[in-house]
Amino acid sequence: MAGEQNPDRGLAPVKFSRLTRRGLLLGLSLPQVIVLGLGAAALIGALYTAGGQGLLLAGPVCGLCALLVWVPISGRKAIEWISLAGHWALRVVLGQTVYRWRVTKPRPAGTLALPGDAAALRQYLDPDTGAVMVHDPHRATLTALVEVTHPSFILLDPDEQQRRVTAWGRVLATVCRSGRIARLQVLERTVPDSGTGLEQWWAAHGTDDGSWVARTYAELIERAGPTAERHVTTLSLSLDMKAAARAIRSAGHGMRGAAAVLRAEMRTLTTALRAADLTPSAWYAPGQLAVLLRSAYDPAVAATLERSALGRDLATAGPVAVEETWDRLRSDSAYHVVLWVSEWPRSQVYPGFLAPILLSSGVRRAFTLLYDPVRADQAARDIRKKKTGYLSDAAQRAKAGQIEDAEQNAEYRDVLQQEADLIAGHGVLRDIGLIAVSAPTVDELDAAVAALEQAAVQASCETRRLVGQQAQAFTAAALPLGRGL
Template structure:
């Protein structure tokens, strides 16, 4: 009996639980824009009452509008929270920042990535030691490199192996947390059309093409099924914080050359951690590989042709899109329409590590799933946790004074803070996660159908998604490109 119990415990897959998205406010759960709007409404109403007469009626459009802005919800947000988003969108439209056209006769500055929008200042640097491409953000002061990772299908492994790999991946993230020089870690999993070269190569190496009926049937099946299939590609991008690593960069020689030396050290550490976790990292991406990846994101129709062509399309100076047009909730580039969804709520109940399978294994949909991991230093995490605890306790005391009942959501958020404090005390690192889904399709109708299918798959995964509006171009760069960009 003891042996049976130990075997069951050894191969049992542990469930996990995510912390809730914090929705605390300044006072009584009200955000700063709500407090400002309500203050305006109260001030105007009291001033109109003090003057006497029908002044309160005359000023009702002012204080009524301010109160409505603070309390009326639209699309999951209060009206007052839509004001800055709408104003920023109108300003961008006025300045013609929602359209991009490549200037064919005017060459780009040397070393740029030829990307539109706020990604235009990005520069490339080729490391002479590893031949890896490093993307430099002069405004954010970061230097980014990326590597492709291969792994067996997680859902096909037995529970004991899944549990072991989950703990091994946790050690990889812990390695990133312990380093104070990493700005961000991006895990990007995307689907690309299969050109059929992989199946054809396997048949050429492993098959027995003896011109028999079986061989001819198998060969025809590969010819038909190859181009219609799709492949899953996983990459991990590592971003160096050049401000935090300034001392080490000066010691290594300064400028981008010194930053490349420091980033190379972090790359070696990450590669070792990935191999320890039974993940197989390839060589770090070269400029040509990154160029094909950027071109395929904006122009999916050419992805299979670029894979078969060999050296064609491997120039970063021409890898960007020819034209981009952004609307309120969509983005159109060379050969596709795109939409970006934000995972606003992770599962609130206990789930197993493979809970994202309905989203990641959805077939027939061109999509990219990005997980941004921002490591937080232990001292900063401890300060943030203490601040949150103080705010929750003070809010609870304030609600008790005014007779407001504390609901279950507020109690659950407070328990999440206590759990984070316990994990930090136990030596675990703290990461801030952001999940994004970029969906692409040839037409608008197909895009809406694909978005609907992904939303339903997210519901099956116990996640809540929201379509980002007014920022689709920036969100697409973050979600579909391996550049460790924030949003």
């Protein structure tokens, strides 16, 4: 993402790199090259064995290969649907699209009681900070999360907005320089206002003198239900236990050593957040994480859980039932759909361009940004590889007499800009944007999805509904566990 200062305002516009579409050979991906190779092998084999009549035999095979490679279906080439549909069919046959919590069979101690591939996640209570850390034994990560409060960005003046954008860039640069961070997740979600804010205000500013007015006011606040919605932002910091193996051994081995290394990264992130005028809370305890997980799968009880001491056990925080279909997910009290931000704005936009999505009212949604930092040496190798690939493809197209594509030239300029930014000392992050939309009925869900898609258009973004992987996508988009796709 590149910026250029606007002389008329203090706020600088930004420009995102395009989603690269360069394939293995002449814009073709590896599956496309394999299918074309099979078609060519069938044609050559038929010519050698049957001569001219072999063309009639190999014609249907070559035609099928050409259709798979070049015919698009719903924005994807036909060949790309084969692996997705095959994996989905296998999961349906194995019964992996339906989850039921077995009440009579307790889950293993220390688990989070989550369905699907998140069932392997374990909790670890840090004795020093009291924070809960989520351990993923398969991906070798350890994750902690913190809630962050901040003033409304769009209400600030341009100079202050630019200062905060620069400060947030320094926070991301801090994550990149660590070398031990696997992922930083930013989750901004809407939740029903449970009335706890009114209670806190009354406790801080009210005068409870025992009078009839004070008692009546306190009763009204206590009985007030969720009449509005509020926004909650959390940051999830995931430690790469393989990259930090040496530091973990020095800190005491095992989960104890990993927790010590993660604590150091947590302190660094907290310091960077405060320098960016962001106010981090205490790192989440097990009860807070349990409420968040339960609320994601069962939104109907979210307000009740926040107002009471119930539902704060991670052993029972998971859903009772989950049913996944091709393009949506159903959990305890809601239907869900996950959208992928497939294209960020191609033209220059100002920070705050996501306001139509983040400030959309009347829609329960969770917006997630997954940042995967890339080490400087690896980023440099990737950029050199991309440059070599683009130049090689350009030479191949010139030999074949093909005209240069403006989109490919734009992608090459993005690579050159990334190289310049890396040389200037900036970090490289791979990011994914996901939007999880929830509603109590299918009709309300379809209306909410349509509203979010229209809001994305206003934000100059392109969204696509993920299919065949809604359960995994929901875990990545709606839960602050640092999970990817």
